[in-house]
Amino acid sequence: MTNIGAMLKSLQDPMGVPFYPLVFQVLLVITFALHIIFVNLVVGGVFMSVYGYFKKGGHYRPLAKSFAKATTINFSLLIVLGVAPLLFMQVIYDPFWYTSNVLSAAWMVGVVFALMAAFSFVYVFYLKITKERKHIGVWGVAAFLLIILVGVTMHAVSYQALFPEQWVRWYVGGSTADFSGTILHAFQLPRFLHFMVASFAITGIFMMVYSWYFKDRDDMDRSYLVWVGKAGAKMAVVFTVLQMAVGVWWLLSVPANFQFYKNPVFIAAGILAVVLLLVLIEAQSNPQRYALPTAGLALISVLGMTSAREALRVLYAGRYDYSVYSYKLNLSYGSTVLFAVTFLMGIVIVGYMLTVVFKMGRSSKPIDLSSLKLRTWSVYLMIAWVLMMIGIGVAIAS
Amino acid sequence: MYPVWQVPVMGSALVIAFIASFHILPSHLATSAFWFNVYVEDKAYKEDRPELLEFIKKYVLVILIFSFIFGSLSGVGIWYAVTVSNPKGISALIHNYVWGWASEWVFFIIEILAIYIYYYTLGRVDDRTHLTIGLIYAIGSWISMVIITGIISFMLSPGKWLRTGGFFDGFFNPTYLPQLLMRTSFMFAIAGLYAIVVAGTLKNREVASFIVRRASVWGMAGAVLAALFFKLYLWSLPDTAKELYGMSVLVGTVPDIAVAAFIALFVWFIVVWIRPQLARLVPGVLAILILLAGIFSAESVRERIRKPYVIDHYMYSNQIIPNDMVAKGVQGEMGTIDREGILHYSYFVPEGLRTIDDADLLRSGRIIAQIECSACHTLESNGWLRPLPAMMEKAGLVTVDDTQAFIGFLDSFPFMPQFAGTAAEKRALAAYLVSIRPHPAGAPAGRATIGKIHR
Numbered sequence A: 001m002t003n004i005g006a007m008l009k010s011l012q013d014p015m016g017v018p019f020y021p022l023v024f025q026v027l028l029v030i031t032f033a034l035h036i037i038f039v040n041l042v043v044g045g046v047f048m049s050v051y052g053y054f055k056k057g058g059h060y061r062p063l064a065k066s067f068a069k070a071t072t073i074n075f076s077l078l079i080v081l082g083v084a085p086l087l088f089m090q091v092i093y094d095p096f097w098y099t100s101n102v103l104s105a106a107w108m109v110g111v112v113f114a115l116m117a118a119f120s121f122v123y124v125f126y127l128k129i130t131k132e133r134k135h136i137g138v139w140g141v142a143a144f145l146l147i148i149l150v151g152v153t154m155h156a157v158s159y160q161a162l163f164p165e166q167w168v169r170w171y172v173g174g175s176t177a178d179f180s181g182t183i184l185h186a187f188q189l190p191r192f193l194h195f196m197v198a199s200f201a202i203t204g205i206f207m208m209v210y211s212w213y214f215k216d217r218d219d220m221d222r223s224y225l226v227w228v229g230k231a232g233a234k235m236a237v238v239f240t241v242l243q244m245a246v247g248v249w250w251l252l253s254v255p256a257n258f259q260f261y262k263n264p265v266f267i268a269a270g271i272l273a274v275v276l277l278l279v280l281i282e283a284q285s286n287p288q289r290y291a292l293p294t295a296g297l298a299l300i301s302v303l304g305m306t307s308a309r310e311a312l313r314v315l316y317a318g319r320y321d322y323s324v325y326s327y328k329l330n331l332s333y334g335s336t337v338l339f340a341v342t343f344l345m346g347i348v349i350v351g352y353m354l355t356v357v358f359k360m361g362r363s364s365k366p367i368d369l370s371s372l373k374l375r376t377w378s379v380y381l382m383i384a385w386v387l388m389m390i391g392i393g394v395a396i397a398s
Numbered sequence B: 001m002y003p004v005w006q007v008p009v010m011g012s013a014l015v016i017a018f019i020a021s022f023h024i025l026p027s028h029l030a031t032s033a034f035w036f037n038v039y040v041e042d043k044a045y046k047e048d049r050p051e052l053l054e055f056i057k058k059y060v061l062v063i064l065i066f067s068f069i070f071g072s073l074s075g076v077g078i079w080y081a082v083t084v085s086n087p088k089g090i091s092a093l094i095h096n097y098v099w100g101w102a103s104e105w106v107f108f109i110i111e112i113l114a115i116y117i118y119y120y121t122l123g124r125v126d127d128r129t130h131l132t133i134g135l136i137y138a139i140g141s142w143i144s145m146v147i148i149t150g151i152i153s154f155m156l157s158p159g160k161w162l163r164t165g166g167f168f169d170g171f172f173n174p175t176y177l178p179q180l181l182m183r184t185s186f187m188f189a190i191a192g193l194y195a196i197v198v199a200g201t202l203k204n205r206e207v208a209s210f211i212v213r214r215a216s217v218w219g220m221a222g223a224v225l226a227a228l229f230f231k232l233y234l235w236s237l238p239d240t241a242k243e244l245y246g247m248s249v250l251v252g253t254v255p256d257i258a259v260a261a262f263i264a265l266f267v268w269f270i271v272v273w274i275r276p277q278l279a280r281l282v283p284g285v286l287a288i289l290i291l292l293a294g295i296f297s298a299e300s301v302r303e304r305i306r307k308p309y310v311i312d313h314y315m316y317s318n319q320i321i322p323n324d325m326v327a328k329g330v331q332g333e334m335g336t337i338d339r340e341g342i343l344h345y346s347y348f349v350p351e352g353l354r355t356i357d358d359a360d361l362l363r364s365g366r367i368i369a370q371i372e373c374s375a376c377h378t379l380e381s382n383g384w385l386r387p388l389p390a391m392m393e394k395a396g397l398v399t400v401d402d403t404q405a406f407i408g409f410l411d412s413f414p415f416m417p418q419f420a421g422t423a424a425e426k427r428a429l430a431a432y433l434v435s436i437r438p439h440p441a442g443a444p445a446g447r448a449t450i451g452k453i454h455r
Ligand code: HEM
Pocket: A028, A032, A035, A039, A042, A078, A079, A080, A081, A082, A083, A085, A086, A087, A089, A115, A147, A148, A150, A151, A154, A155, A156, A158, A159, A191, A192, A195, B076
């Protein structure tokens, strides 16, 4: 064991990390939670749009259309929200991440092409369903299967990273060698299902929010919205129960000596999940009213679960005396401040844009939002950012 | 050392090159297009010409699909391809520039929200709000270029960073400003090029020729400025890179392709300026393909003149760090590897091959070639990237002794790294190289030569 610890240590980047590892770890957990929520929305959204398309009758067709459109946007967000954990992961868990990626390199590069195909199919499906074209189910089904394939790969690579004692064997297998990276080496079904089953719970809650958001639009069909809310709430509650069952299964398949059921982070996440389930049961009678609190609680529960997942990784890594907190430090205050400033600016601008969408979506007629104060501020802030960089550049050059 | 990903025949470097060159078109479109868009939209409102909005709608849909499916995913693709081909290289970049990338990520979020909102709110919010969203996108995507250029140019010319290790010392490096100015100017030319294609598909021909003429002026202005800044860029290159730029084995005719593409595009702008009706879909798309060839050549020159380093004077392309980097407390690896041997230094080597013995000489040699040479050479004779068998022939190396001596002086070529490893490893590599080299007529295959060293 000790020499695996030494291997991991020696694989760490010799330059160290530019700020306290805890900060990267927290950012990793938060951004991964956002990533996985959008993964859930895309998996569930593609499924619902295809399901609704084949169901035809009742309210299913308009629902399928709405989901087809929403999924194009959610897919973009899924990608961009995947970039952040990808970045932070490589800062503190580089030995695990890089090795695991190289071991399945062909898959990881293949994933990119699968994603391009899947995203294009989602677009084709959306453009065709809006135009009421026939025989388009194949696009949706293909997209769905590709997305699952991407999920399988993502899971395998995240999971095989946790077993450094196997790496050399996987790579060179004794005296022969496979350098092509065409094999996925590890898979844990309950863990994978934990991400997939959740998709339908999260998508159900999304439907509740949808139903609430459009309820004041005079050009929307009331009975349709009520139906969407009810269907969503029902879906959410059923799949949350299933999700808990899968969670217990996962818990039973982690190494027993971790005693993970005693882990405070895990217990907290479990309590949050139970509370979410209770609220969902309560919400069945009036999904629209409960939509926002439920969504908020779901977000917090997902954060809890992703924190528990990180706590689990800390335990796995700890088996080889690897701790992110002892990563060599090479503090870079300047660049840390750059990010902090940029991030704050981003919040303001994103806030402005979300206000615009929110108000626009709620109104059935064109509206005038030019008096929003944040409008000019958003532009000024970006100009100020550029000026700041010019200032730093001049200072460095002189 | 991390394990090495071996792509048969093609070589992992070409996997990166293909994905990266594909990424060029959608990403440049994403950063450039909105400046032209906002300009036209502003005109539409100010001069009360709502028919111009037809163009806007089409143009944005092209950007949305092309840049936000293929552009953003090929961007992720470059990252993955680099991760699996050169993990230690990307690790070095990330451990320096994580906050730079994280800041860029903030702008990615802004861009994505802005473009979707822009597309879906056209005609549903007031003009000023809509223009502001467009402007937010335009500035935001340009800023993402401001950031990524800092990191890309850092790899070529880290400048003061090598001494100080400072984030901004590396970011604002000697080639940063010329590159940023060049890319920014060229961005307008690219926006013009795309706009001409989209205009070619418009039904209202009057609007089309209006757009085409404006776009070609943007194109010409951007191109002229970019050419000027290119001169500045060449002048700012570090001396070693300048030397490599002059070496024809390394860069060959690649810069000429870039120049030819540039001239062709300039002519195209002039032609459509004089006769906007010629701006139809097919010639427009052709012009874009020429653009691709041009940018690809220019970027590949930048990659080539960085050799033998992935980060200039810090890390070799084969992920070995030759020298100490005092400011960050990094120890050079050369001494240790020469002492212990590369096969001991790397974890991912089959147990039996770590210690060189005659029986496994060629297999050990192959692993060494994989670790130290495959970043720039494929091992198969039908490989696409400077295949080693052909290189052996080119260097006129026939015997193991000569080859071993050659390996000892590898770094006398300005574009190759110094060999790292023990004398026995040098010999194993030499034996392997001789065994894969095409055999001179008459000689009965490599066995004879290998037989010699078994004695
Ligand atoms: C359809 C697309 C995608 C699906 C279905 C998907 C699904 C998943 C799943 C299920 C996991 C968790 C694996 C586990 O812990 O066992 C995961 C992790 C991850 N995903 Fe994705 N993903 C997708 C796209 C992306 C993209 C485009 C990126 C990067 C830009 C990305 C970056 C990541 C990262 C970095 C992790 C690991 C985080 C960690 O281990 O903490 N994903 N993904």
